Structures are given as C-alpha cells and as structure tokens.
Amino acid sequence: MKKTEDRPAPPPANSAAKKEERLSRAQVATQCGVSEKTVDHWIRDGIRTPGGRVRLASRRVGGRRFTTPEALAAFDKALNPVEEAAGEHIETAAESRRREQEVDDELKSFGINLNEPPKRRKTSKAKA
Numbered sequence: 001m002k003k004t005e006d007r008p009a010p011p012p013a014n015s016a017a018k019k020e021e022r023l024s025r026a027q028v029a030t031q032c033g034v035s036e037k038t039v040d041h042w043i044r045d046g047i048r049t050p051g052g053r054v055r056l057a058s059r060r061v062g063g064r065r066f067t068t069p070e071a072l073a074a075f076d077k078a079l080n081p082v083e084e085a086a087g088e089h090i091e092t093a094a095e096s097r098r099r100e101q102e103v104d105d106e107l108k109s110f111g112i113n114l115n116e117p118p119k120r121r122k123t124s125k126a127k128a
Contacts, residue, residue, distance in 0.1 A: 021068055021069065022061070022066040022067070022068060023066060023067050023068065023069060023072065024064065024065075024066055025039045025040065025043075025064075025065055028056075028067060028072060031072070032072075039056070040065075042055065042056040042075065043055065043056050043058045043065060043067075047079060049078070049079065054075060054078040054079055055075075056071060056072065056075045057071040057074070057075070058071070
C-alpha cells in the first residue's frame with residue numbers, strides 16, 4: 001500500500017475559477033480587435049520594439065494555446081509604456097490640430113499663409 005505522500009494531490013476545489021482566468025486565442029483576438037493569426041504571431045514571434053522583442057506569454061493545454069489576462073496586460077504594457085509617469089505629456093490628436101491652427105493663425109497675422117500654394121513670380125523673358 002502506498003503512503004499518502006506518494007499519491008498525487010487532488011485537483012484544487014477552485015479549478016473552475018482557474019479555467020475562467022484563461023483566455024483562448026479567439027478571446028484575445030476579439031478583445032484586441034485582431035485576427036487569431038495575429039495572436040499566433042504575437043505568441044510565436046512577438047513584436048519588435050526598441051528594447052527587443054516582446055512576446056505574448058501563453059501555455060499549451062490539451063493541444064490548445066491559452067494566455068491569461070495578466071499576461072495580456074503585461075504584453076500591452078510592454079508595447080505601450082506610460083510616458084506620462086515620467087513627466088512627459090503625450091499630445092492627443094485634438095491638441096495637435098488645435099496647436100497647428102494656432103500656429104497657422106499667428107503666421108497669417110504676419111501675412112504668411114501656408115495653406116495656399118506659393119504664387120509664381122512672373123519673370124520677363126528676353127526676346128531675341
């Protein structure tokens with residue numbers, strides 16, 4: 001007779017909760033708005049960044065690939081570092097358009113209009 005120490009431990013009572021924490025490739029694709037093939041590339045090849053390649057962590061369970069919400073969040077954080085924490089402001093598209101309009105208005109006050117094509121100067125050609 002085997003000792004109780006040699007027997008495998010029974011599955012945890014909260015195994016259903018652990019299964020819910022897994023995300024399939026299809027779930028990740030839907031959540032991120034990409035195809036499953038793209039998720040496969042993220043897992044296999046990763047994405048090249050200035051700091052090196054970043055891969056989406058996953059595990060194979062029963063022949064299928066799964067990841068976790070935590071791994072997806074870490075992948076997203078590695079690809080989109082928060083620069084505001086470093087004190088830098090990330091300009092939104094609306095702020096950029098507003099700033100461009102302010103610059104255009106200031107230039108117009110000096111008689112410079114960048115939105116119009118440059119006027120051609122009339123040159124007189126000497127007739128022979």
